[in-house]
Amino acid sequence: DSGVTQTPKHLITATGQRVTLRCSPRSGDLSVYWYQQSLDQGLQFLIQYYNGEERAKGNILERFSAQQFPDLHSELNLSSLELGDSALYFCASSGGLGLRDTQYFGPGTRLTVL
C-alpha cells in the first residue's frame, strides 16, 4: 500500500458526460501528479500540482482539468467524454516539487466510456 488513495475504483459512463476523479496524497506529500494509462499509449503524464498550484503540464486535453485543494487532495475533471478517454487514471504523490522525488502511485480509477 503506497498511502495514496483514489476514488472511485471503477467508473462507467456515457459519451458526452462529465466525471470527477479524486485523489488523496500520502501524508505529508505536497505534490500530486495525474497520469493516464491506455493500452496503446502506456503511462502518460497529464498534470502536476504542488501545494495548490499548477507546476507542470503534459499531454492534457482541454476537456480535462484538475485542481488541488487546501487539504492537498486533488480532483481530475473529465468532460465531454469520448470513447477514447476510456483508460486507467492514476494519481501519484511526492514530498517536494518533483525534482528527484520518488513518485508513489495510487491504485487507479478505471474509466469506461460507453
Add this chain to the structure above:
Amino acid sequence: EDQVTQSPEALRLQEGESSSLNCSYTVSGLRGLFWYRQDPGKGPEFLFTLYSAGEEKEKERLKATLTKKESFLHITAPKPEDSATYLCAVQDTGRRALTFGSGTRLQVQP
C-alpha cells in the same frame, strides 16, 4: 523529446532462471531513472531510483544498474510471484514529470 525503450516486450522464464530486462533512454540530461513494478489493474509500485552512471541498487532478487544510455534490471532466481510488468521511467533535468517506457511483461512459471 525524452524517449524510453524497454526490451523485451514480454519474457517468459522458468522459476530459478535468471535474466535481465533492458531500458534504453534518450534525455537531454538525466535527473533520475526509476523502476516500477505493476500488477494487472493495479498502480505502479516503486522499486528503485538511480541517479548516475555506475550506480547499482538491490532488493531481494532484483538488482538495477545504470549506464549513460541504458539501465538493466537483473532478476536472479525468479519466483512465480515476480510475474508482473516492469516499467522504467526517466526524469529529465528540465522537467518534473516522468516519461515511461512501455514496460516488459514478465511471466515466471513454476
